[in-house]
Amino acid sequence: MTETITTTTRPAHPIRQLLAASVGNAVEWYDWYAYTFLATYIADQIFPKGSGNSLVPLLSTFAVFAVGFFMRPVGGLLMGAVADRRGRRAALTVTILLMGGSSLLVGLTPTYAAAGLLAPVVLVLARLLQGLSVGGEFAASTTFLVESAGPGRRGLFSSFQYVSTTIGQLIASGVAALLVNTLSGGQMDGWGWRVPFVFGAALSLFGFWIRRGAQETRDPLREKARPALFEALRLHPRASLLICGITAGGTLAYYTWTSYLPTYAELNAGISKGDALLAGTLSLAFFALLQPVGGMVSDRFGRKPLLLFFGLGFALLSVPMLKLISGSFVSLLVVQCAGMVLLTGFTSISAAVNAEIFPARVRAAGIGFPYSLTVALFGGTAPYMGTLFKEIGHSGLFPWYVALLCLLSSLVYLRLPESAHRELDR
CATH class of the missing domain: 1.20.1250.20 (MFS general substrate transporter like domains)
Structure with a gap:
């Protein structure tokens, strides 16, 4: 099968493209790592040891060990397909809104004391969405970054994938450390652990605004037929x-x-x-x-x-x-x-x-x-x-x-x- 080559030109403002990908990626990874840094506080409120319900530790294990990472391949496949069929910018918009919504869901998750088994179910759902978003983010932002680069700059633009990932991780660590060292233990257990996730949802809106102004790097509508979901694996x-x-x-x-x-x-x-x-x-x-x-x-x-x-x-x-x-x-x-x-x-x-x-x-x-x-x-x-x-x-x-x-x-x-x-x- 012969590939159809589009004539999409390189973006006129590569620095703006770099900013759109990097800011959004940093926000995505801030939200992802915030959960990691605050997991002990979340566990105390959502998965209490003395709940007496056998489903609670099961859901806890599922959430911690499986949901986050093993939803990422699904996200990579689905959001990658969106990027190939609808455009890179469309996929980047979906992933950052998905991450913002799931981060807000974590921040608003009720405690086990207030909602019973519904609490861990809501948290698992939020982590499902986060894993989906992070997997899709890499697929979309990788292609967007590299396709935005000028001649002889693909490696340089590529490097900002991990620059922004690391910045997101450092911000999440800093916010968590600031809260832990500022608030009392009771405040952290009560509402303090929720703050980074609500903040992350607000950051996602900022990232969405930045990405809306980005230029599409490849127009899939020029293709006579859009790629099938498993076309890459099959061909x-x-x-x-x-x-x-x-x-x-x-x-x-x-x-x-x-x-x-x-x-x-x-x-x-x-x-x-x-x-x-x-x-x-x-x-x-x-x-x-x-x-x-x-x-x-x-x-x-x-x-x-x-x-x-x-x-x-x-x-x-x-x-x-x-x-x-x-x-x-x-x-x-x-x-x-x-x-x-x-x-x-x-x-x-x-x-x-x-x-x-x-x-x-x-x-x-x-x-x-x-x-x-x-x-x-x-x-x-x-x-x-x-x-x-x-x-x-x-x-x-x-x-x-x-x-x-x-x-x-x-x-x-x-x-x-x-x-x-x-x-x-x-």
């Missing part, structure tokens, strides 16, 4: 598998270094929770600054050198780096920052690499489903795998697990054709 199975292979090691390393490492240091090196969180925050800020540098390097020298720098670097250094973590704050900060440098070889260009694999007709859905599925399988389970190894008395195996998966992804990178200097299919 491009090799490309779909490539996305999985490219992403597996990267998502495991990303969630290990950005989310799980503070907990790993607490469990295995005896570092205090305060020091672990401070090291994590500082390294995340450092990580955000590195992303545009990685993107520009890839535009100059290609995608493969950076991917191999990441993959082989983690394959060789994951074990020694994690063994270097002692009981000191400095050791953790050094290891986290060193890992962030290596990780930038993947994160700064993953959006560009993914977008350059698929033709424009099915680019968003083609990226969204396999990417989000791989993140759910390997990234979302990273903390649980680390904890599992610890519980069975073999915590030293977790670094080898990270190294092995990064080595397998490196084999994919070796066979990947260089795409940095090719014209992007539009």
